[in-house]
Amino acid sequence: xxxxxxxxxxxxxxxxxxxxxxxxxxxxxxxxxxxxxxxxxxxxxxxxxxxxxxxxxxxxxxxxxxxxxxxxxxxxxxxxxxxxxxxxxxxxxxxxxxxxxxxxxxxxxxxxxxxxxxxxxxxxxxxxxxxxxxxxxxxxxxxxxxxxxxxxxxxxxxxxxxxxxxxxxxxxxxxxxxxxxxxxxxxxxxxxxxxxxxxxxxxxxxxxxxxxxxxxxxxxxxxxxxxxxxxxxxxxxxxxxxxxxxxxxxxxxxxxxxxxxxxxxxxxxxxxxxxxxxxxxxxxxxxxxxxxxxxxxxxxxxxxxxxxxxxxxxxxxxxxxxxxxxxxxxxxxxxxxxxxxxxxxxxxxxxxxxxxxxxxxxxxxxxxxxxxxxxxxxxxxxxxxxxxxxxxxxxx
Ligand SMILES: Cc1ncc(COP(=O)(O)O)c(C=O)c1O
Numbered sequence: 001x002x003x004x005x006x007x008x009x010x011x012x013x014x015x016x017x018x019x020x021x022x023x024x025x026x027x028x029x030x031x032x033x034x035x036x037x038x039x040x041x042x043x044x045x046x047x048x049x050x051x052x053x054x055x056x057x058x059x060x061x062x063x064x065x066x067x068x069x070x071x072x073x074x075x076x077x078x079x080x081x082x083x084x085x086x087x088x089x090x091x092x093x094x095x096x097x098x099x100x101x102x103x104x105x106x107x108x109x110x111x112x113x114x115x116x117x118x119x120x121x122x123x124x125x126x127x128x129x130x131x132x133x134x135x136x137x138x139x140x141x142x143x144x145x146x147x148x149x150x151x152x153x154x155x156x157x158x159x160x161x162x163x164x165x166x167x168x169x170x171x172x173x174x175x176x177x178x179x180x181x182x183x184x185x186x187x188x189x190x191x192x193x194x195x196x197x198x199x200x201x202x203x204x205x206x207x208x209x210x211x212x213x214x215x216x217x218x219x220x221x222x223x224x225x226x227x228x229x230x231x232x233x234x235x236x237x238x239x240x241x242x243x244x245x246x247x248x249x250x251x252x253x254x255x256x257x258x259x260x261x262x263x264x265x266x267x268x269x270x271x272x273x274x275x276x277x278x279x280x281x282x283x284x285x286x287x288x289x290x291x292x293x294x295x296x297x298x299x300x301x302x303x304x305x306x307x308x309x310x311x312x313x314x315x316x317x318x319x320x321x322x323x324x325x326x327x328x329x330x331x332x333x334x335x336x337x338x339x340x341x342x343x344x345x346x347x348x349x350x351x352x353x354x355x356x357x358x359x360x361x362x363x364x365x366x367x368x369x370x371x372x373x374x375x376x377x378x379x380x381x382x383x384x385x386x387x388x389x390x391x392x393x394x395x396x
Pocket of ligand 1: 075077096119174205207208209243244245246280281282283284
């Protein structure tokens with residue numbers, strides 16, 4: 001049976017970017033589908049993510065080529081599979097962590113602690129002590145309280161403050177939870193100077209799957225203003241961390257990394273050479289390397305609507321379907337397109353991935369579902385809620 005993309009037809013261009021066709025011209029990569037067929041020949045017992053590490057390599061190289069001054073520190077949360085991490089290590093990436101479990105994973109793979117940035121704005125005292133003991137030097141904060149907490153655990157920590165940046169046009173916005181506003185930075189800078197803490201950097205996050213390069217420009221300009229405040233307070237700013245958010249192609253148009261790089265490279269052109277510039281790409285480095293494969297458990301008609309239940313839903317790897325992110329989903333069916341509601345296998349009412357999404361009308365129990373460019377934030381998010389197995393990661 002021919003594989004065809006069905007959902008893609010409905011999930012067309014977001015209106016705000018229709019005027020910007022140039023943003024979508026660069027060819028993007030995708031794991032060759034023949035590998036998925038091969039993997040299925042080895043059997044299927046539960047959902048799996050098939051990852052091609054050679055694509056991860058290509059993406060690191062492309063990122064570095066586009067922004068030679070910006071050192072990539074991979075956000076481990078996007079996909080913490082040790083084989084993926086090993087590939088990134090070989091390609092010379094640094095890392096960004098959210099927890100000490102991620103730290104242990106990296107240390108176990110031989111990553112020097114100095115290459116690991118602790119970018120979770122809220123860390124428990126226990127976690128801080130653990131990280132400090134193992135040699136992590138750089139820690140983020142976005143409050144006076146966190147500044148004092150870190151300083152009390154590790155007086156010589158190197159610190160960077162997370163500031164607010166626009167998340168306009170990001171499919172998975174992060175603003176509103178983290179990041180201080182301009183006027184709130186002053187108190188943090190003053191307290192760092194008073195404590196003699198080494199507040200040495202600024203970071204921001206433009207939101208994940210960010211399709212608007214302007215957010216980086218605004219974020220960098222804001223960071224430069226904070227640098228000035230830091231210098232005036234007698235601090236020595238020397239780190240600019242432009243965070244993650246670099247998008248991958250699903251079904252909506254994206255700016256290529258080269259287009260984003262034009263904006264970033266221009267915005268950082270006057271940064272002194274002594275300033276280290278880094279980014280924290282997660283999704284960009286791993287998403288294109290993977291196909292997520294799951295299966296139809298059953299179908300039903302409820303209140304006149306067609307329902308399809310997959311063996312992986314919101315809790316099993318498909319959580320990003322619940323926000324603005326739209327995957328390119330393929331099936332083997334060739335029937336007439338029709339509206340379907342897609343649920344996961346659990347009994348929870350939030351376990352609904354899509355409503356009125358277009359799939360072939362002849363979808364049936366046992367059919368495979370192939371989710372393209374799904375190497376990031378799928379298996380990493382999955383839980384075994386309701387007793388369903390975690391998806392496995394198969395690497396080629
Ligand atoms: C602090 C931090 N850095 C980097 C990332 C990676 O973002 P992305 O995968 O969109 O590149 C995240 C994602 O949530 C994050 O919280």
